[in-house]
Amino acid sequence: MIVDIRKWKHVFKLDPDRHISDEALDRLCLSGTDAIMVGGSSGVTFDNTVDLLSRIRQYEVPCVLEISNQEAIVPGFDLFLIPVVLNADDPKWIVGQHHEALKEYGSMLNWDEIIAEGYIILNSEATAAQLTSARTNLDTRDVAAYARMADKLFHMSIVYLEYSGVFGDMELVRRTRQVLENARLFYGGGIDSLEKAQQAAEVADTIVVGNIIYSDLEQGLQTVNVNFDRTGR
Numbered sequence: 001m002i003v004d005i006r007k008w009k010h011v012f013k014l015d016p017d018r019h020i021s022d023e024a025l026d027r028l029c030l031s032g033t034d035a036i037m038v039g040g041s042s043g044v045t046f047d048n049t050v051d052l053l054s055r056i057r058q059y060e061v062p063c064v065l066e067i068s069n070q071e072a073i074v075p076g077f078d079l080f081l082i083p084v085v086l087n088a089d090d091p092k093w094i095v096g097q098h099h100e101a102l103k104e105y106g107s108m109l110n111w112d113e114i115i116a117e118g119y120i121i122l123n124s125e126a127t128a129a130q131l132t133s134a135r136t137n138l139d140t141r142d143v144a145a146y147a148r149m150a151d152k153l154f155h156m157s158i159v160y161l162e163y164s165g166v167f168g169d170m171e172l173v174r175r176t177r178q179v180l181e182n183a184r185l186f187y188g189g190g191i192d193s194l195e196k197a198q199q200a201a202e203v204a205d206t207i208v209v210g211n212i213i214y215s216d217l218e219q220g221l222q223t224v225n226v227n228f229d230r231t232g233r
């Protein structure tokens with residue numbers, strides 16, 4: 001399947017390490033979301049990733065893997081997203097893991113299926129922030145500099161503002177979006193209602209909805225009804 005991330009407005013992110021019932025998965029996959037992203041910060045294994053992929057594959061919705069560790073690289077997804085944590089203090093999360101993976105698999109990859117995401121992690125409490133020793137105390141100019149780095153210096157297709165677990169600073173998101181020329185701005189974190197989805201949709205290109213799926217499915221499903229008319233690019 002040819003997947004064009006530039007058309008995505010709404011994405012559900014599912015964690016292979018968390019339980020999701022068949023009924024809930026059915027509703028998510030048929031919700032009208034643009035894609036299901038599979039990924040998580042801890043406990044992601046080959047087995048639980050294969051299991052979730054095979055369940056999502058019963059539906060037509062595009063399904064992409066956000067690779068979090070080398071052991072959990074599972075073939076068969078429509079696309080593979082590779083996070084590069086630009087504000088990580090530990091270089092392992094900027095180029096280290098990537099170097100190891102490319103030493104192993106570099107010659108056999110289909111680069112048409114691989115997209116780098118310039119991650120900027122902004123919630124210090126998030127597992128991903130702690131794992132990567134992210135420097136989260138950033139102001140708008142700091143974030144804009146990382147965003148330009150991803151967009152103009154490294155020509156990444158995605159800049160991902162990651163607030164996982166909390167709803168972020170929408171003014172910062174808006175100003176970050178303004179400095180991007182080609183990259184698409186993904187926003188994720190704390191979207192737990194249609195109202196918050198709408199606020200995020202007004203400043204980002206693509207919104208990512210995660211946790212609420214597991215705590216309140218109905219509220220999670222509501223976020224698909226977001227109106228993106230004001231942000232089109």
Ligand code: 1GP
Nearest residue numbers: 164165188189190210211
């Ligand atoms: C997590 O950005 C996503 O990687 C979504 O965040 O889980 O807080 O919705 P939430």
